[in-house]
Amino acid sequence: MATAARSTGGPSGGDRFISGFGLQVLAGMALGLLLGLLARSLGAGEGEAGHGLAEALRITGSTFIQLLRALVPPLVFTAIVASIARLGELQNAAALAWRTLLWFAVTALIAVVIGIGLGLALEPGLHTAVAAEAAHAPATRGTWLDFLVGLAPSNFLGLAASTKLADGGATTTLNFNVLQILVIALVIGAAALKTGEAARPFLAFNAAALAVVRKVLWWVIRLTPIGTVGLLGNAVAKYGWDALGQLGQFTAAVYLGLAIVLLVVYPALLAAHGLSPSRFFRAVWPAVQLGFVSRSSIGTLPVTESVTIHRLGVPQAYAAFAVPLGATTKMDGCAAIYPAISAIFVAQFFGVPLQITDYLLIVFVSVIGSAATAGLTGATVMLTLTLSTLGLPLEGAGLLLAIDPILDMGRTAVNVAGQALVPTLVAKEEGLLDREAYDGAWTAEAPSASLAGG
Numbered sequence: 001m002a003t004a005a006r007s008t009g010g011p012s013g014g015d016r017f018i019s020g021f022g023l024q025v026l027a028g029m030a031l032g033l034l035l036g037l038l039a040r041s042l043g044a045g046e047g048e049a050g051h052g053l054a055e056a057l058r059i060t061g062s063t064f065i066q067l068l069r070a071l072v073p074p075l076v077f078t079a080i081v082a083s084i085a086r087l088g089e090l091q092n093a094a095a096l097a098w099r100t101l102l103w104f105a106v107t108a109l110i111a112v113v114i115g116i117g118l119g120l121a122l123e124p125g126l127h128t129a130v131a132a133e134a135a136h137a138p139a140t141r142g143t144w145l146d147f148l149v150g151l152a153p154s155n156f157l158g159l160a161a162s163t164k165l166a167d168g169g170a171t172t173t174l175n176f177n178v179l180q181i182l183v184i185a186l187v188i189g190a191a192a193l194k195t196g197e198a199a200r201p202f203l204a205f206n207a208a209a210l211a212v213v214r215k216v217l218w219w220v221i222r223l224t225p226i227g228t229v230g231l232l233g234n235a236v237a238k239y240g241w242d243a244l245g246q247l248g249q250f251t252a253a254v255y256l257g258l259a260i261v262l263l264v265v266y267p268a269l270l271a272a273h274g275l276s277p278s279r280f281f282r283a284v285w286p287a288v289q290l291g292f293v294s295r296s297s298i299g300t301l302p303v304t305e306s307v308t309i310h311r312l313g314v315p316q317a318y319a320a321f322a323v324p325l326g327a328t329t330k331m332d333g334c335a336a337i338y339p340a341i342s343a344i345f346v347a348q349f350f351g352v353p354l355q356i357t358d359y360l361l362i363v364f365v366s367v368i369g370s371a372a373t374a375g376l377t378g379a380t381v382m383l384t385l386t387l388s389t390l391g392l393p394l395e396g397a398g399l400l401l402a403i404d405p406i407l408d409m410g411r412t413a414v415n416v417a418g419q420a421l422v423p424t425l426v427a428k429e430e431g432l433l434d435r436e437a438y439d440g441a442w443t444a445e446a447p448s449a450s451l452a453g454g
Helices: 011-020 023-042 049-089 091-121 146-152 178-220 225-238 242-246 248-272 277-294 302-311 316-329 333-349 356-368 380-390 395-429 435-441
Strands: 159-166 169-176
Touching: 011 435, 023 225, 023 277, 023 356, 049 091, 049 225, 049 277, 049 302, 049 316, 091 248, 091 316, 091 356, 091 395, 146 277, 178 302, 225 248, 225 277, 225 302, 225 395, 242 380, 248 277, 248 302, 248 395, 277 395, 277 435, 302 395, 316 395, 333 380, 333 395, 356 380, 395 435
Parallel strands: none
Antiparallel strands: 159 169
């Protein structure tokens, strides 16, 4: 397999940025933590001394997430259409697609079983200091009916408008359904392949649009250290350590489950395929790090795809299909470990006994319904989908919302690692993996002109 796609020259400006990216993000986390603690100590409430600082942190973090969200619709559409076009270049495209989906399900199954085991062993719902008065049903919830109906696009762009009445007038906002955009892109991509020669100009335009979107997204990614200051600082200023302490056993269970999947299950699968786990983690570290601070699998998509191709040696034609698909449907953290432990927590907290059929339902929801998370920040939809399927009180989700941003960082990091892992395993099984790239032909200092989209 040709390896010319990897950078062979000296470090460019973008390369030098990447080489110091980890330190910049860590510095941002440290600064955000300090500023958040300062705002909380001064008083973050309205009229208090630390309110201005807390608001500045909130606006900084929310603006960064808004910039990522603004690029999600064009990124998902163009990436999926381009991935289908490239997948059509492979002779064994159908086999690769089915094997990818199979590994998505297998790893999700392993993760949810680990989540159930930890929930039963640690009993986080019986060891919590959170008050029952904190229970309330979240404004956003998921049901199977909404999930299934949501698969059918309501319009070509997958957009929906909502209007809220408030004092002084009405506010109308536009929202997008990533799952609908995914469906639209899959259909249009498949139709373009079937159309043949007449669709070539469209596919060429789509590829150019994807390159432009990736370049803009790379500019946003450069702001990650600043966004990290706001996101982490706001979480600390708003919640402090009180909520985390009240849900300490639950938090420990979730992060322990994430650690087991990331540091035990994934390395075991790599070793079983004759691949070095240490090289895998060294390769995917930029994507995992960005996923941790941005809390968005889709926002991390270009970096995940780039490291999968250029550092792990997965063919571009296949990675361009598997990674975008994984960014919207492959969620071992958000859709497997977290809802499993959360459902058991809620059942234990409210004293609702669970039967073997309930645990099987948790497995089913986690393996089949993970697309409901749609690669965005937060996992409320998946959590409420699980609770409603089990007949558990939706108010239980309100108990966990206070620490969701802290948990979401770890969940997304695991999601991103899994989105790079599955294409690597499938490429190895199909004899497509470039072992020279995987075993370290790239360097840590100059890996990534491609990460910048150029």
